[in-house]
Amino acid sequence: MSAAKFEQIGQALREGGRFAVLSHVRPDGDALGSQLALGLSLKRLGKDVRIWNEEGMLEKYSFLPSANLLTKPPADPEDVDVAIALDTAIQNRLGTALPAVRSAKVWINIDHHPSNPGYGDLVYINPKAPATGQILFELIRSEKLPIDAAIAENLYVAISTDTGSFQYPNTTARTFEMAAELVRAGVDVGRVSQLTYENYPRRRAELLRDLLGTMRFEVNNRVGAREHAFKKRKGECVCHLRKIWRRRACAGCRRAPSRHARRGRKENPGGSS
Ligand SMILES: [Mn+2]
Numbered sequence: 709m710s711a712a713k714f715e716q717i718g719q720a721l722r723e724g725g726r727f728a729v730l731s732h733v734r735p736d737g738d739a740l741g742s743q744l745a746l747g748l749s750l751k752r753l754g755k756d757v758r759i760w761n762e763e764g765m766l767e768k769y770s771f772l773p774s775a776n777l778l779t780k781p782p783a784d785p786e787d788v789d790v791a792i793a794l795d796t797a798i799q800n801r802l803g804t805a806l807p808a809v810r811s812a813k814v815w816i817n818i819d820h821h822p823s824n825p826g827y828g829d830l831v832y833i834n835p836k837a838p839a840t841g842q843i844l845f846e847l848i849r850s851e852k853l854p855i856d857a858a859i860a861e862n863l864y865v866a867i868s869t870d871t872g873s874f875q876y877p878n879t880t881a882r883t884f885e886m887a888a889e890l891v892r893a894g895v896d897v898g899r900v901s902q903l904t905y906e907n908y909p910r911r912r913a914e915l916l917r918d919l920l921g922t923m924r925f926e927v928n929n930r931v932g933a934r935e936h937a938f939k940k941r942k943g944e945c946v947c948h949l950r951k952i953w954r955r956r957a958c959a960g961c962r963r964a965p966s967r968h969a970r971r972g973r974k975e976n977p978g979g980s981s
Contacts, residue, residue: 737869752854762803773858841866857894876894
C-alpha cells in the first residue's frame, strides 16, 4: 500500500529547508511521540522545523523529551517547504494545522491506518506496523537520519502506547527488536514507563473513583456502569472496566466497544490509534 520508498522520503527530508511536522487532533502517544521524534531528527539535520498540533502538547505527555517544541499552530500561515502528516488517516483531522501550512510545496504522509486514502506527494502507509513510530524508526535507520536518546524516547513512547505497552496482538517480534534498539539508543525504560502509565492526573483518579462507585454486576456477571455519568469520557471508562474484567461486555456501553476491542478488528478512522 506504500507508494513512496524510504529513499525518496529521505531525499525530500535532506533537500527541504523549512518543515512542519503535523498529526491528528485529539492526539495520542503515537501522534505526539512521532511528531517530536521526526521533528527532533530534522532539527539535528539543521532544518528549520515547526512541530504543530491543534491541541498543543497534552499535559499527560509533557514529560516527552523536548515536549516544549510541540505547539499549537499559528493563526496566520507560515511559509514551509514540506508538510509532514504523521499517523493521520484523514487529512482534515490535522485541524487548524492544515491552513497554517497551505504554502507547503511537498506533502509527506506517513501512517499505519489502512483507511488512509494516500493523500500527499510522498506516501508511506504500512497497515501492518503497530505504530507510526515504528515506521519512523525504520525510516530513520534506513536513511541514516539522526537519532539520540531524546528521539529514541519519543519513538519508544509512540510504539509503547499504540501497542498497549507491547501487549496488543499488533505487537510483533520486530516491535521488540526495535524496542531493544531504542533502549540501546538511550531510553530509560523504568522512568519512561512510569511517566507514561503510572502518572494519572487527579481528575483521572476522581473519574475512576466515581466509575467504580456506580459499577454494577448484571446478567451473567457482566459489568456495567451508569452510562450517563460518564458520557463524555466513555472510552476511558470502558478501558478501565476492561482492565479489571477482561472480555466481559460493559452493559452500559454496548454500542461503544473499547478502543482496545476495536483495534485489530476494525480500524479507527481518523487516526486515534
Ligand atoms: Mn498510531
